[in-house]
Amino acid sequence: MARNTLEAWIPEEWETSRVVQSITQISAIEALAARIPMGSDTKHVPRTAGMDVAVVAKGGTYGEDTSLNDEVLLSAIKFGKAARIAEEDIDDSVANVIEAKMIGWGKSYAKLIDNASLAVSATSNGTTVPFTSLYQLLNTTDATLSYTGGANITTAASSGAPSYSEFSTAIGNVEVGDYFDPGSMRAIAHTAFxxxxxGVLDTQNRPIFVEGQGGTPDTIFGVPIQWSLGAKLSATATSTPTGRPLMCFVNPELLLLGIRSGPESVFIDGRDGLSALTDESILKMRARRGFAYGHPNGASILVG
Incomplete structure (x- = not known):
């Protein structure tokens, strides 16, 4: 991971980088979302309300579909941080200090991107609230899409564990929609769940939660669960959210993650330019991402 160049940002290799591996292990969004390449700061992605079908008689006229066609906008937001590293730490340490810093940044980024995409409760401002989160989307009425704000959000009534009925209601809100796909549906949940x-059993005393074995994922009602440390409510995007935990039932095809660049890093040698006044080098790390969820009727949330 040591850097010898000052000319350009160096991208992490997606298949082999330990930084990327730590991100995809922790971030449900980076692991599950449909990755949309972005060649500029913004990109319009088509969204459709579906398409109808009807019987056509022999020689008859095809009816025309009237379903809504529109688009969602992805705006690339930069997530980054810089770390000063003393030359002594680089030269004297047996451990790779630069790689350790990069992996630490990757773990924090993984929680931050999940929190920003899923659990921020405020309206997007492009800075402290980078995107319209899934929670905020489901809290907002959209008459064009025939969605009423809060309809697909279930809030646990007790301060203890949510009940079987509350889990069932939450998943049921998305199961009755046109965007429910039993083959691809996923639950994204904070580990607090x-x-x-x-201890939650259905009406026939069967557990609704099954822990995975031999590499198979944990499931709830047969739906695979992706655990996320960022899936806690927060007023602004953070890698250390402290609000109520969320369980989100989603269709990954509607999770749209814009990829502008990164994760990538640049190493600025402490013996160059103004940095030469101290025996410190600077490691900068960043990733540029956009996010949107395709349709509010295609997801539901349980607030724990």
Missing amino acids: RKSLR
């Missing part, structure tokens, strides 16, 4: 889920 693991403890409470272990």
Whole structure:
């Protein structure tokens, strides 16, 4: 991971980088979302309300579909940080200090991108609230899409574990919609749900939560779960959210993650330019991402 160049940002290799591996292990969004390449700061992505079908008689006229066609806008936001590293730490340490810093940044970024995409409760401003999160989307009425704000959000009534009925209601809100796909549906949940889920039984005393074995994922109602440390409510995007945990039922095809650049880094040698006044080098890390969820009727949330 040591850098010898000052000319350009160096992207992490997606297949082999330990930084990328740590990000995809922690971030549900980076692991599951449809990746949309972005050649500029913004990109319009088509969104459709579906297409109808009807019987056509022999020699008859095809009816025309009237479903809404529109688009969502992805805007690339930069997530970054810089770290000063003393020359002594680089030269004397047996451990790779630069790689350790990069992996630490990757883990924080993984929680931040999930929190920004799923759980921020405020309206997007492009800075402290980078995107319209899934929670905010489901809280907002959109008459054009025939969606009423809050319709697909279930809030647990008790301060303890959510009940079977509350879990069932939450997943049921998306199961009755046109965007439910049993083959691809996923649950994204904060790890706080693991403890409470272990004791929840259905009406026939069967557990709704099954822990995975031999590499298979954990499931709830047969739906694979992707755990996320960023899936907690927060007023602004943060890698350390402290609000109520969320369980989100989503169609990954509607999770749209714009990829502008990164993760990438640049190493500025402490013996160059103004940095030469100290025996410190600077490591800068960043990723540029956009996010949107395709349709509010295609997701639901349980607030724990």
